[in-house]
Amino acid sequence: MTKPLPTVDAMTAPYWEAAQRGELLVPECDSCGHKHFPAEAVCPKCLSNWHWATSPGVGTVYSFSVVRRPAGPGFPDVYVLALVELSDGGWLMTTNIVDIDPDDVRVGLPVKVDFRKESEAISLPYFIPA
Amino acid sequence: MSLRDVAIVGVHATRQARVIDDLTPMQLTLGAINAALDDAGLTRDDVDGAAVGWPGPGGLIGDSTSWARFFGHPLHLVSEGGLDNSGARAVLRAASAIETGLCDVVVVGGGSASGPFVPGGGSPNFTPPAQAARGPIGAGGQLDPWGGYVASNFALVAQRHMHEYGTTREQMAEVAATIRNNGHENPEAVMYDRGPYTIDDVLQSRPVASPFNLLDVCLVAQGGAALVLTSLERARDLKQTPVVVLGGAMEFVRGAWTGGSALRECRDLGKAGAKRTFGMAGLKPDDVDVMCVYDPTSFEVLRAFEWMGLCGEGEGGPFIEGGTIARDGRFPVNPEGGCLSHAWNGVQQMTLKVVEAVKQLRGQAGTRQIPDCDVAFTSMAGSGAMHVEMALLGRA
Numbered sequence: 129m130t131k132p133l134p135t136v137d138a139m140t141a142p143y144w145e146a147a148q149r150g151e152l153l154v155p156e157c158d159s160c161g162h163k164h165f166p167a168e169a170v171c172p173k174c175l176s177n178w179h180w181a182t183s184p185g186v187g188t189v190y191s192f193s194v195v196r197r198p199a200g201p202g203f204p205d206v207y208v209l210a211l212v213e214l215s216d217g218g219w220l221m222t223t224n225i226v227d228i229d230p231d232d233v234r235v236g237l238p239v240k241v242d243f244r245k246e247s248e249a250i251s252l253p254y255f256i257p258a
Numbered sequence: 259m260s261l262r263d264v265a266i267v268g269v270h271a272t273r274q275a276r277v278i279d280d281l282t283p284m285q286l287t288l289g290a291i292n293a294a295l296d297d298a299g300l301t302r303d304d305v306d307g308a309a310v311g312w313p314g315p316g317g318l319i320g321d322s323t324s325w326a327r328f329f330g331h332p333l334h335l336v337s338e339g340g341l342d343n344s345g346a347r348a349v350l351r352a353a354s355a356i357e358t359g360l361c362d363v364v365v366v367g368g369g370s371a372s373g374p375f376v377p378g379g380g381s382p383n384f385t386p387p388a389q390a391a392r393g394p395i396g397a398g399g400q401l402d403p404w405g406g407y408v409a410s411n412f413a414l415v416a417q418r419h420m421h422e423y424g425t426t427r428e429q430m431a432e433v434a435a436t437i438r439n440n441g442h443e444n445p446e447a448v449m450y451d452r453g454p455y456t457i458d459d460v461l462q463s464r465p466v467a468s469p470f471n472l473l474d475v476c477l478v479a480q481g482g483a484a485l486v487l488t489s490l491e492r493a494r495d496l497k498q499t500p501v502v503v504l505g506g507a508m509e510f511v512r513g514a515w516t517g518g519s520a521l522r523e524c525r526d527l528g529k530a531g532a533k534r535t536f537g538m539a540g541l542k543p544d545d546v547d548v549m550c551v552y553d554p555t556s557f558e559v560l561r562a563f564e565w566m567g568l569c570g571e572g573e574g575g576p577f578i579e580g581g582t583i584a585r586d587g588r589f590p591v592n593p594e595g596g597c598l599s600h601a602w603n604g605v606q607q608m609t610l611k612v613v614e615a616v617k618q619l620r621g622q623a624g625t626r627q628i629p630d631c632d633v634a635f636t637s638m639a640g641s642g643a644m645h646v647e648m649a650l651l652g653r654a
Contacts (some may be wrong), residue, residue: 129546132403133403134400134402137398139397139398165517166516167400185589189521190418191415192468194406195468195469196465197466197467200405207407209404209410223404
């Protein structure tokens with residue numbers, strides 16, 4: 129059994145298409161420029177429409193938890209749940225940090241996005257040490 | 259117009275256990291309602307408002323409108339479900355409705371059990387592995403693959419708090435050991451007689467989601483609770499010493515579980531509510547004699563001291579060190595064992611906080627009675643969930 133994967137829907141299709149090309153997108157407000165995650169129907173700061181912007185996908189670990197009681201079937205026995213603070217505006221993204229000993233993860237660790245193919249439709253934006 | 263004119267007149271906590279498979283959720287809930295009404299000296303004929311989780315089958319699960327058919331007369335207040343039926347939030351909603359004249363007697367509560375006829379499963383679903391089955395989080399389930407759940411989301415806040423303020427594992431472990439030792443001595447607690455625990459026991463227990471170990475996080479159990487509220491005027495003719503709502507507030511900063519929980523989003527969560535609550539009561543945080551606060555994790559109790567205003571931001575850890583929250587300490591916390599040891603049962607653990615506060619104020623808490631207990635602070639939810647509700651209680 130694999131872990132739960134997102135469903136490509138009308139709102140998030142461009143995000144997952146870009147992910148397959150190895151590009152990280154983020155909703156950016158048409159009006160105030162605020163970036164948010166996960167995608168909402170309107171900008172949560174000023175309620176305007178938003179468009180997809182390309183993110184360089186680099187940042188630092190804002191916080192993390194080394195999880196040894198997995199969320200459900202299909203998850204690894206040990207994984208690092210993390211909030212990454214992206215350098216392009218300081219938006220926070222929920223992800224997993226991989227390619228590092230979980231005990232070495234620290235707040236402030238520089239990281240960059242690394243896409244991993246999970247299914248035909250979904251490549252997930254993990255983060256690895258930069 | 260004042261919440262102080264409304265009283266909690268009946269309370270009941272049902273049996274709590276890891277699994278309650280000899281009762282249906284309906285039987286458990288009815289037991290809680292009837293016992294709370296008995297405690298008050300009222301009957302179902304007196305009730306005209308229900309904020310009670312509807313267990314089904316039929317109707318919308320949680321929605322208390324379905325109860326209207328079972329009281330023999332129309333209800334004047336119902337509640338759509340979930341946390342509106344529990345704890346401080348339900349108390350404040352009911353008290354507001356009574357005070358403004360919408361209704362006269364409100365029952366609050368509900369319960370979880372896994373006996374036969376459980377529609378949709380009776381176990382609490384906010385924990386792994388059932389967490390994965392509760393539906394997509396974020397548009398298209400954008401957050402689902404990352405393995406966040408309740409404990410690990412609270413952990414994200416705690417880890418950042420440690421980084422910014424130097425909060426230590428030992429401080430969290432003192433919270434866990436103290437509250438668990440209270441439960442160890444309470445025959446009604448699911449974890450009765452399972453201790454005692456030392457700080458070191460907590461630090462050595464199995465890692466779950468760093469910084470939390472097994473003994474830092476609450477257990478999952480089943481059970482129920484109920485409260486009865488009416489006007490203070492009517493309460494004076496009833497069986498028990500009336501406990502009034504001195505003040506209260508609710509505070510929400512985002513939908514629960516709609517993103518990884520970040521300290522920067524919830525840093526001030528509860529502060530404005532606490533100011534409102536104590537202002538309404540004309541009291542100071544320092545006047546509190548017992549705290550029945552939400553403890554899904556050890557860390558969350560440290561944060562409560564900060565947002566209540568008992569210490570500065572980031573100072574919760576040092577503040578509680580050295581016995582502050584023990585039953586004989588300056589600010590006793592969860593004398594009956596809290597979520598960590600008494601029970602976390604879905605949503606009605608929020609109501610258990612109010613039940614314990616009322617028992618303490620009435621002087622009915624037996625061997626765990628806090629002496630000279632005049633003011634009790636109760637709260638529900640917290641940082642990981644991005645909301646908090648609180649009620650300050652005292653005798654009329």
